[in-house]
Amino acid sequence: MSITVPAERIETQVNKRLQQTAQKAKIAGFRPGKVPMSVIRQRYEADARQEAVGDVIQASFYEAIVEQKLNPAGAPSVEPKVLEKGKDLEFVATFEVFPEFTVAGFESIAVERLSADVADADLDKMLDILRKQNVRFEIADRAAQNEDQLNIDFVGKVDGEVFAGGSAKGTQLVLGSGRMIPGFEEGLVGAKAGEERVLNLTFPENYQNLDLANKAAEFTVTVNTVSEPKLPELTEEFFAQFGIKESGIDGFRTEVRKNMERELRQAIKSKVKNQVMDGLLAANPIEVPKALLENEVNRLRVQAVQQFGGNIKPDQLPAELFEEQAKRRVVLGLVVAEVVKQYDLKPDETRVRELIQEMASAYQEPEQVVSWYYKNDEQLNEVRSVVLEEQVVDTVLQKASVTDKSVSYEEAVKPVEAPQAD
8 A cells, every 4th residue: 555645744743743852852051941943953853753754654554544444464564665854755555454255155064963961871980080080009019910000210221321311210100001102011010019120112203302213222120119009989088079078979970960961062062163163164265364374373382382381482483383273263263253243143141141150060159150250351251252153153053064963972072083194
């Protein structure tokens, strides 16, 4: 966009700044506020003009995009063409705009909608999982078995030399956990306390430390203790760990079932949503403004550093790692926003309250949680955004090709595996 600003507008802004400067300028030989304008202009005009030009460029650019009804995606790159005192200011602003498009193709979207129930067998299995998560270990005077916990010392060597990170003392290791490289845990089955074993193993080809990948190693392992797992009994003491008191096994089963049913609803809803979003992406290919993509990549970089920690700075992470995910998020954001606009969707406040109540039901004082949400605008608006996205999904489902399928609880809650790269 080429923009021309009359010279008079620039001079007005320059004079305005010089007058403001004259009121407070301290120059030897003159009282404050009494410095001649010729002196002020001589000393401060260059700075005043630079500020004025910057402000006028910013203001005139904004006025131009409003007049032309344009929607910039990111800040413009400005190139002055005429920047001489006494002449009209001319500059070229180069910028990306949000793509203009109409969302279509709902009929081409195929969705498989699962339905399932929490059977008694599913509930029993979940109780076993909860018991295993709270397992304790007791010293056993026998040979080690899978699922036992061993306390070990070990030293690892490659080519006869101890390698960094390959030795430890007093490490607790549950056999069968898959914590160590293949063959390590298997090699300790049958060992007893006080026994030393030498394990000749090979690091996997895809080992995270590339210096060790696919190399042969020798581990000398000393077993200090062998402990066997003891599952907790389903007692009041066990139930109390989950905040459930004085309601016995029946009350505990009821609460666990409620949590499983809540997880089931969320899993089914999430899978339907993912299929709808994938369908919207496929049916609505749009060009992504680079500014939006760069902003999203930077946001993902910051999130990665916050999640994994370390001393690395976000801009040290290669942008390529995040480009695909960033593009998906940007395109979906644009497409979803356009669906909201086309169908004039507004958050359904009844659904907002129902969602808050469902989330609150997982806490011991649900009323307090509901109240907290309605007293925090930021959190409440996040829930409204979730509900609005659900309404977008519902809008698409009205026209999409939907197939209902009954499955087991396990299949319904199982995460969808990400496609493997070639």
